[in-house]
Amino acid sequence: MKKLIISMLSVIAVAAAGSVYAGSNEGVRCIKKGSTVQAVYDKGSNGRTVRRNIRVGSSYKGGQCMGRCGAACGGWLPSAWTKDCLDHDICIVDQNGQNGGAGDTNCGDEFRQAADDYITGVIRGCRG
Numbered sequence: 001m002k003k004l005i006i007s008m009l010s011v012i013a014v015a016a017a018g019s020v021y022a023g024s025n026e027g028v029r030c031i032k033k034g035s036t037v038q039a040v041y042d043k044g045s046n047g048r049t050v051r052r053n054i055r056v057g058s059s060y061k062g063g064q065c066m067g068r069c070g071a072a073c074g075g076w077l078p079s080a081w082t083k084d085c086l087d088h089d090i091c092i093v094d095q096n097g098q099n100g101g102a103g104d105t106n107c108g109d110e111f112r113q114a115a116d117d118y119i120t121g122v123i124r125g126c127r128g
């Protein structure tokens with residue numbers, strides 16, 4: 001448990017640091033399953049912007065449950081569904097599922113922007 005708390009705190013610290021310079025961290029913005037939302041990410045950490053209209057919860061090019069915070073569709077625990085997690089999901093799918101987490105070349109900044117969503121999304125009521 002102690003280890004879990006420490007790892008959660010480090011993710012929050014990364015999220016806080018990321019929010020200082022990242023342009024498009026939208027805080028924790030809930031999105032509804034079944035609605036169509038425009039995902040936005042960039043190549044690199046400040047590169048060409050890519051926009052895609054995606055139905056939240058759908059599968060997209062081999063990725064499942066677009067917009068859910070966490071990998072694929074998860075298990076029985078309640079899930080958060082947010083805009084920053086959708087941006088990260090689409091970024092990962094567009095680079096053929098390669099996911100380097102916070103250090104990822106193209107999607108690392110999107111990962112950091114989604115960290116607060118992942119930690120607090122369910123508590124804030126973003127259950128889709």
Ligand SMILES: [Ca+2]
Pocket residue numbers: 025026027028084113114115116117
């Ligand atoms: Ca966020």
Ligand SMILES: [Ca+2]
Pocket residue numbers: 041042043044045046105106107108109110
């Ligand atoms: Ca990026």
